Structure formats: C-alpha cells, structure tokens
Amino acid sequence: MENNNSLWQEIIGHRDILSRLKNAINQNQVAHAYLFSGPKGVGKLSVATRFAAALNCELRDNTLDNSPCGHCISCKNILKRTHRDTYFIQPEGNAITIAQIRDIRKLVQLKNYGSEYKVIIIDEADTMNRPAANSLLKIIEEPPGPVVFILIAANHETLPLTIVSRCRLVTFQRLRLAEIKNFLIAEFALEPDSAKTIAFLSRGIMAKAIDLAADNNFFKRRERVIEAISEIKDTGPGRLSLLAENLIQHINRELARVKERQQKYLDKLVEQSTNKTHAGRIKKQQSKKDKRELARLERSAFDDILTNLNSIYRDAVLLAVGGDDNLTANIDIVPELKKIATATGIANGLAAGSHVRKAREMLYSNVSPELALEYLFFSLQEA
Numbered sequence: 001m002e003n004n005n006s007l008w009q010e011i012i013g014h015r016d017i018l019s020r021l022k023n024a025i026n027q028n029q030v031a032h033a034y035l036f037s038g039p040k041g042v043g044k045l046s047v048a049t050r051f052a053a054a055l056n057c058e059l060r061d062n063t064l065d066n067s068p069c070g071h072c073i074s075c076k077n078i079l080k081r082t083h084r085d086t087y088f089i090q091p092e093g094n095a096i097t098i099a100q101i102r103d104i105r106k107l108v109q110l111k112n113y114g115s116e117y118k119v120i121i122i123d124e125a126d127t128m129n130r131p132a133a134n135s136l137l138k139i140i141e142e143p144p145g146p147v148v149f150i151l152i153a154a155n156h157e158t159l160p161l162t163i164v165s166r167c168r169l170v171t172f173q174r175l176r177l178a179e180i181k182n183f184l185i186a187e188f189a190l191e192p193d194s195a196k197t198i199a200f201l202s203r204g205i206m207a208k209a210i211d212l213a214a215d216n217n218f219f220k221r222r223e224r225v226i227e228a229i230s231e232i233k234d235t236g237p238g239r240l241s242l243l244a245e246n247l248i249q250h251i252n253r254e255l256a257r258v259k260e261r262q263q264k265y266l267d268k269l270v271e272q273s274t275n276k277t278h279a280g281r282i283k284k285q286q287s288k289k290d291k292r293e294l295a296r297l298e299r300s301a302f303d304d305i306l307t308n309l310n311s312i313y314r315d316a317v318l319l320a321v322g323g324d325d326n327l328t329a330n331i332d333i334v335p336e337l338k339k340i341a342t343a344t345g346i347a348n349g350l351a352a353g354s355h356v357r358k359a360r361e362m363l364y365s366n367v368s369p370e371l372a373l374e375y376l377f378f379s380l381q382e383a
C-alpha cells in the first residue's frame with residue numbers, strides 16, 4: 001500500500017484533530033459546518049486548508065486513510081487558493097461584513113465545478129457582527145448542496161450561540177515545546193539550544209515561532225537586551241535612556257524594512273489597476289491595512305522584548321537558587337545568565353518580573369512603547 005500522507009503530515013501537532021477529521025471522511029460523516037477555535041497562529045488555517053484538500057482530493061481513494069495526496073490538480077489548487085469550489089473569506093478591513101456573507105449566499109447556490117464538496121473557509125469569523133452572523137446562520141441552517149463551512153476563530157465566545165451550536169466545534173491547543181523545537185531544527189536548521197529558546201518564547205504558537213526564527217534580528221535583539229540588563233545597575237540616567245533608545249532604533253529599522261516592502265506592493269497594486277478611481281480606492285484600502293500591520297508589528301516587537309527580558313530574569317532567578325541549566329529558557333546563553341544571576345540576586349530578579357508585567361500593562365493601555373521601556377529601565381535600576 002502506498003503511504004502517502006504528505007499533506008496531513010505537514011501539520012505540526014494537532015494529531016487528535018487530524019484523526020477526527022480523517023474519521024469523519026472515512027465514515028462519511030462530514031458535518032455541514034465546523035468551528036475551528038483556538039489561539040491565533042496555532043495552525044487552524046493550515047488544518048482547514050488541508051481538510052478542504054482531503055474533501056476534494058482526486059486521488060483520495062488511492063491514499064492511506066483518505067489523506068489528501070497533495071499532487072493532484074485539486075489539491076494543488078486548494079493550496080494555491082485557486083480552487084474553484086474552495087473559498088477563503090477574510091475580513092474586509094476589520095470585520096467580516098454582511099456584504100461578504102451575501103456573496104457567500106450566492107456562491108453556495110452555484111453548481112459545483114465538478115468537486116464533491118464546496119468548501120467555504122471563513123477566517124477570523126469572530127469579527128462578524130450580529131447582522132452578518134444572522135445572515136450566515138440562515139445559510140448554514142439550510143445549505144442548498146454539499147457545502148462544508150469551516151469557521152475559524154480565536155475567540156469563538158464572541159460568536160452568537162446560535163452559530164456555535166450549528167457547528168461541530170474543533171478546539172485547537174497550543175503546541176508542545178518539543179513539537180515546535182523539532183520543527184525549528186528541521187526547517188530553520190537552528191541549533192537545538194537556540195530552537196529550544198525560540199520554542200519557549202513562542203509559547204506554543206507556531207506562527208510566532210516562525211516569526212522569531214525567520215527574524216535574523218532575534219538573537220541580535222536579545223544581545224541588546226542583555227547589554228541593557230548588564231549595564232542597568234550602575235549607569236547614569238543619560239545612558240539608561242540611551243539603552244532604551246538603542247532597542248527602539250533596532251525595532252524602527254525592522255519597521256522601515258516592512259514599510260519599504262509595503263510601498264513596493266502598493267506601487268504594484270496601483271500599477272495593475274484599471275483606472276484612476278479604482279487605483280485611488282485600492283490605495284486607500286491598502287494604506288489602511290498597512291498602517292494597521294505596522295502598528296501591530298511595532299507592538300509585537302516591544303512585546304517580544306518584554307517577553308525576552310522577563311525570560312532572562314526568570315532564568316537568572318532560577319540559576320541563582322541553584323536550578324538546573326536545562327530548565328532555562330535561554331539555554332543557549334547559560335554563562336551570560338549566570339553572570340546576570342550573580343549581579344542581580346534573587347530578590348531583584350523576582351522584582352524585575354513584576355516590573356516587566358507593569359511595562360506590558362502600560363503598553364496595552366496605549367502608553368507609547370518608548371515611555372514604557374524607559375519607565376521599565378528606571379524601575380529595574382531602582383529594584
């Protein structure tokens with residue numbers, strides 16, 4: 001028998017979910033609607049895409065377990081998002097709108113282009129407002145043909161219960177440290193200790209881990225953080241501000257690179273548009289999206305720095321109380337951690353943790369990152 005599980009096997013973790021979905025196909029018990037719920041970045045969309053492939057794979061009967069083959073035209077098109085019976089719906093702006101749901105209503109009434117199932121994947125379904133949700137509910141209640149809806153949501157509690165109760169709920173958990181670590185070693189050729197560090201800092205979120213691993217700046221940025229920590233205790237206020245500024249500049253350089261990429265994409269969009277009005281509208285929409293992306297990236301970069309600071313102090317306390325090197329998050333820099341542990345001491349290390357929490361609170365109540373970081377450094381000095 002041919003062992004051709006490739007598309008399922010690309011998924012990291014979530015084995016229980018995959019076997020549930022496989023069984024549903026095997027036993028001909030595919031539901032009309034699924035709700036994939038779980039933290040953002042954990043792999044819900046990847047699983048949804050592969051489930052869609054499994055439902056419509058042309059060679060499914062020849063594969064083990066009814067797995068999507070990954071090679072037939074149907075599988076390839078679904079992965080490229082060009083399959084004519086599989087639709088990927090994403091929020092327009094901040095939300096899935098009622099206009100989008102109306103389009104879905106039209107789509108489900110169309111005859112399939114030869115596929116067994118029409119699959120409608122609605123990403124960030126929890127951004128739907130009440131009228132949109134009500135409209136969707138009507139479609140889910142009476143699907144006109146073999147349609148499978150996959151709703152994806154990080155906070156499915158915000159969806160109306162009427163929708164949730166119509167869906168088969170599939171709950172995604174954060175990945176295990178080892179699952180992410182092994183993936184990073186295989187895909188990014190990281191050293192085991194570096195992979196462990198990133199796996200730890202990603203807190204079970206694959207998208208975060210990939211972000212950190214793909215970001216060549218991660219280890220450099222941590223060097224800056226360590227430099228700051230090492231100097232904080234015996235430096236003047238001017239130097240302290242400078243250390244904070246160094247980190248901020250580091251982030252700004254990253255953001256500048258993203259801005260450049262955004263601008264290139266925008267230029268391309270405008271160039272491709274058919275007329276001036278169209279170009280203007282596209283430009284406006286895209287600029288809004290870009291701004292939101294930048295703001296999100298800025299906050300997430302600062303959040304990373306805080307997570308990093310926290311993990312270093314946590315490691316330092318751990319080592320100061322005689323904990324095992326292997327239990328540190330930043331296991332690849334144990335000698336540096338030991339120096340910090342000696343210089344900081346247990347009480348200060350513990351206090352540092354609460355200062356970092358306070359800075360994170362500031363960041364999430366819209367205090368500027370610069371201010372939050374400077375405040376943190378001054379608090380750490382006084383600790």
Ligand SMILES: [Zn+2]
Nearest residue numbers: 057069072075
């Ligand atoms: Zn296939």
